[in-house]
Amino acid sequence: MAPTQVRLMLLRQCAPTVTRDGCSDCLQKAYSNIQSCATDVTDGRGVDSGCFMRFSASPFFPANS
Numbered sequence: 001m002a003p004t005q006v007r008l009m010l011l012r013q014c015a016p017t018v019t020r021d022g023c024s025d026c027l028q029k030a031y032s033n034i035q036s037c038a039t040d041v042t043d044g045r046g047v048d049s050g051c052f053m054r055f056s057a058s059p060f061f062p063a064n065s
Contacts, residue, residue: 006042009061011054018050026051 012030014023030046030053037044042057054060 006057008042008055008057009059011060012051013053014051023051027053 012027014026018026026048029048030051032046033048034044034046034053034055044055046053
C-alpha cells in the first residue's frame with residue numbers, strides 16, 4: 001500500500017540581523033527541534049535564537065494573502 005500524501009504549508013523566517021549562513025544553520029537547528037519533539041504530526045513549530053519555522057497540513061494564512 002502506498003503511503004498517504006499530505007500537502008504541507010511551510011513558513012520559515014530569520015531575523016534581519018542574522019547572516020545567510022547563520023540563517024541556514026539556525027533553520028537546521030529549528031528543524032531538528034521539531035524532529036526531536038514530534039513524529040507523525042501534521043502541525044509543528046520550531047525555534048532557535050534568530051529564526052522560526054512552522055509547518056501545517058492546514059493553511060495558516062488567509063486564502064487572499
